[in-house]
Amino acid sequence: MSVEFDIAETLDVKGASCPMPVVQTKSAIDDLAEGEVLEVLATDPGSMSDLDGWADGTDGVEMLEQVEGDDVYKHYVRKTE
Amino acid sequence: MSTDTSDTTTEDGPNGDAAEEIPSRAELAARVEELEEELSDVAAGQNSKKMSIVATKGTLDMAYPPLILASTAAAFGYDVTVFHTFWGLDILHKERSKNLKLSSVGNPNMPVPNMVGALPGMDRVTTSMMEKRINDNDTATIEELIETSLDMGVEFQACQMTIELMDYDEDNFYDGVTTGVGAATAIQDMADADIQLLV
Structure with missing residues (x-):
C-alpha cells in the first residue's frame, strides 16, 4: 500500500504495549504543527483498535491510514488543529 | 416597580x-x-472532558488499571484526577510503589491452589512471576506509568486521612502528588466528571 502524504515525524513504539502506544502518540502529536502527519510504528496488535479509537475520540487529530504489516503496525495520524 | x-x-x-x-x-x-x-x-x-478515579487497592495487579486508564484518558484530552485512599496510597509511595505485591491467595486464576498459596513466601514467588512477565512483555512499570501520567497532567491526590492512618508522610510520595485532600474533594471531582470509577 502506498502512502501519499508527507511524513513530518516517525514515532517508534515497537515493543511497547498498552497504554504506551496511545500515550506516546499523543505526546508526539503535541509537538507537531497543524496539518503535519505523524507515522507511528508499533508491534502491539491492540494498537490497531486503540489508536483508531483514540483518534476518533480526540479533538484535533485524524487517522489517515492504518497498515497492518507482517511484524509492524503502521499508523498515520494528521494533526488537524 | x-x-x-x-x-x-x-x-x-x-x-x-x-x-x-x-x-x-x-x-x-x-x-x-x-x-x-x-x-x-x-x-x-x-x-474540557473530565474523569475521576478513586484508587483503593495497592496490590501489583490492581495498581495497573487506574494508572492505565488515567494516562489514556489524558491522551484523549480529559482532565483526570485519581484520588488514592487506603492501600491505593502505596501506588503513589516512592518506595512502596516499586515493591507492590501480588497475592497468591484469594484468586482462583492463580496457578497455585490456595492451600499452597498460603504458605510463607508464596506472595514473593507469585510477585516475581508477575514481575518477570511484565519485564518480558515490555509492559510499563508502575513507576513509568506514574511519571508518564504526571507528565500528561494527571492529578494524583493522596487522601489526607489515610496518609495519617498509615503513618505516611507527604515526602513519601512522588513529586507532584497533591496531599491535604479528603472525601469532599473527591465528591466534587466526581460531580464534575463525565466518567467516574472506583478501583
Whole structure:
C-alpha cells in the first residue's frame, strides 16, 4: 500500500504495549504543527483498535491510514488543529 | 416597580399586572449579560472532558488499571484526577510503589491452589512471576506509568486521612502528588466528571 502524504515525524513504539502506544502518540502529536502527519510504528496488535479509537475520540487529530504489516503496525495520524 | 414605557396602563386596566412586570432596558441588558456569562461557562465546561478515579487497592495487579486508564484518558484530552485512599496510597509511595505485591491467595486464576498459596513466601514467588512477565512483555512499570501520567497532567491526590492512618508522610510520595485532600474533594471531582470509577 502506498502512502501519499508527507511524513513530518516517525514515532517508534515497537515493543511497547498498552497504554504506551496511545500515550506516546499523543505526546508526539503535541509537538507537531497543524496539518503535519505523524507515522507511528508499533508491534502491539491492540494498537490497531486503540489508536483508531483514540483518534476518533480526540479533538484535533485524524487517522489517515492504518497498515497492518507482517511484524509492524503502521499508523498515520494528521494533526488537524 | 415602575416603568417608563408608554405601554404602562392604569392599575385598573386588564394588563395592569403584566405591564408592571415589564423590566427596564437596563435590567434587560444586565440579564442578557448575566446569561451570556453563564452560557460561556457552560460552553467552557463542555470543552474540557473530565474523569475521576478513586484508587483503593495497592496490590501489583490492581495498581495497573487506574494508572492505565488515567494516562489514556489524558491522551484523549480529559482532565483526570485519581484520588488514592487506603492501600491505593502505596501506588503513589516512592518506595512502596516499586515493591507492590501480588497475592497468591484469594484468586482462583492463580496457578497455585490456595492451600499452597498460603504458605510463607508464596506472595514473593507469585510477585516475581508477575514481575518477570511484565519485564518480558515490555509492559510499563508502575513507576513509568506514574511519571508518564504526571507528565500528561494527571492529578494524583493522596487522601489526607489515610496518609495519617498509615503513618505516611507527604515526602513519601512522588513529586507532584497533591496531599491535604479528603472525601469532599473527591465528591466534587466526581460531580464534575463525565466518567467516574472506583478501583
